[in-house]
Amino acid sequence: MESSDCMVVVAPAESYSLEYGGQNEAIFGRRTERIAREIAERRASGRASVRIQDRGALEVTLRARIETAFERALEVEKEGEVAR
Amino acid sequence: MKAAARAEKKDEKKRRPCRSMLYMPGNNPGMMQHVPAFGADSVLLDLEDAVSDREKDAARHLVSRFVGEIDFGDTLVTVRVNGADTPWFQKDLEEVIPAAPAAVRVPKCHSPEDVKHADDLIGRIEREHGMLPGGVKIHAMLETAHGIEQAFEIARASERVEALTLGGQDLTADLGVQKTRDGVELFYARGRVVMAAKAAGLMAFDTVWTDIDDMEGLKAEAKLAVQMGFTGKAAIHPSQVEAIHEAYRPDPKELRRAFRIIGAAERAEREGKGVISVDGRMVDGPVVTRAFSLIGLGRLYGIEEEEDIR
Numbered sequence: 001m002e003s004s005d006c007m008v009v010v011a012p013a014e015s016y017s018l019e020y021g022g023q024n025e026a027i028f029g030r031r032t033e034r035i036a037r038e039i040a041e042r043r044a045s046g047r048a049s050v051r052i053q054d055r056g057a058l059e060v061t062l063r064a065r066i067e068t069a070f071e072r073a074l075e076v077e078k079e080g081e082v083a084r
Numbered sequence: 085m086k087a088a089a090r091a092e093k094k095d096e097k098k099r100r101p102c103r104s105m106l107y108m109p110g111n112n113p114g115m116m117q118h119v120p121a122f123g124a125d126s127v128l129l130d131l132e133d134a135v136s137d138r139e140k141d142a143a144r145h146l147v148s149r150f151v152g153e154i155d156f157g158d159t160l161v162t163v164r165v166n167g168a169d170t171p172w173f174q175k176d177l178e179e180v181i182p183a184a185p186a187a188v189r190v191p192k193c194h195s196p197e198d199v200k201h202a203d204d205l206i207g208r209i210e211r212e213h214g215m216l217p218g219g220v221k222i223h224a225m226l227e228t229a230h231g232i233e234q235a236f237e238i239a240r241a242s243e244r245v246e247a248l249t250l251g252g253q254d255l256t257a258d259l260g261v262q263k264t265r266d267g268v269e270l271f272y273a274r275g276r277v278v279m280a281a282k283a284a285g286l287m288a289f290d291t292v293w294t295d296i297d298d299m300e301g302l303k304a305e306a307k308l309a310v311q312m313g314f315t316g317k318a319a320i321h322p323s324q325v326e327a328i329h330e331a332y333r334p335d336p337k338e339l340r341r342a343f344r345i346i347g348a349a350e351r352a353e354r355e356g357k358g359v360i361s362v363d364g365r366m367v368d369g370p371v372v373t374r375a376f377s378l379i380g381l382g383r384l385y386g387i388e389e390e391e392d393i394r
Binding site: 004058060061064072 | 112113114117141142145149150153154
């Protein structure tokens with residue numbers, strides 16, 4: 001992963017949780033918590049565990065990466081349902 | 085009023101200068117957030133060749149957010165979407181257009197129908213989002229022999245087309261020839277693209293110089309692009325921007341003469357004279373027009389009047 005970017009992993013879960021790691025955790029922790037929770041609520045009614053490894057991502061980057069992760073996770077889930 | 089200001093006034097309906105268009109991989113936030121620092125007149129956030137198939141969705145989300153939310157300063161922002169023959173074309177437009185980039189670069193335009201297809205889609209998206217109709221322009225990329233032969237029809241296919249751009253990499257592949265250092269194999273295509281674009285009142289952009297270590301080659305090619313009438317040239321690395329701008333810098337001797345021409349033309353107009361001469365050469369309409377455009381160019385290099393020329 002390059003600097004100014006972040007890696008997001010999303011998995012289905014009973015309730016919302018966030019695991020956040022990065023150099024600037026103290027500065028960006030609250031911002032990240034707010035954004036991740038908002039997207040998790042909207043995309044999956046909060047039923048998701050989110051892991052973020054941050055290398056100094058701007059808010060736009062963080063949002064784009066989280067949205068992509070949720071979209072991909074939901075896509076996989078949908079395909080799973082179709083297969084069943 | 086200073087001549088440069090007049091030139092600008094005369095040119096005010098024309099677009100902002102676009103000497104350089106810097107390609108940027110659409111999935112690289114670190115580069116995109118530093119756009120103003122690279123000093124390019126415009127950037128091309130790339131969703132096509134610079135992004136792997138697996139990351140098309142991630143890059144699309146990133147680019148549309150960047151375009152919509154980040155202040156790029158004076159840099160004009162354009163986005164290269166994936167081609168109409170790919171599964172990403174429509175999704176790219178649906179997400180990028182609402183962010184309102186200045187233009188989208190549509191790759192592999194073979195025919196006017198390709199442009200009309202893109203125009204229809206963009207128009208629909210603009211309507212759905214309550215945007216100004218026709219606000220997002222199309223830069224049609226010509227990179228096949230068929231596309232080059234249809235250059236003028238493509239240029240005229242829609243009001244939305246603002247520029248023709250030459251894609252030299254794919255074109256040489258289509259022609260079955262090698263890309264050489266002096267670029268003789270692209271000579272006809274360059275001429276054709278410029279002629280069609282100018283005939284339709286559009287901008288024309290030259291292809292990239294791919295060898296980032298060969299600065300001399302880039303300088304020579306950029307000079308050729310300027311001589312042939314290209315509005316600007318694409319760059320694939322920030323280090324190429326300055327060399328491209330340098331190629332557009334007017335020659336000091338010619339620029340001095342341009343100021344003298346404008347001065348003489350204005351005097352002649354005041355005194356009701358018809359034909360005039362400067363430095364023993366006749367000055368008529370086209371000469372004055374060329375002088376104005378040279379002065380407009382000089383302004384980009386901080387030259388407002390003759391005394392500024394060193």
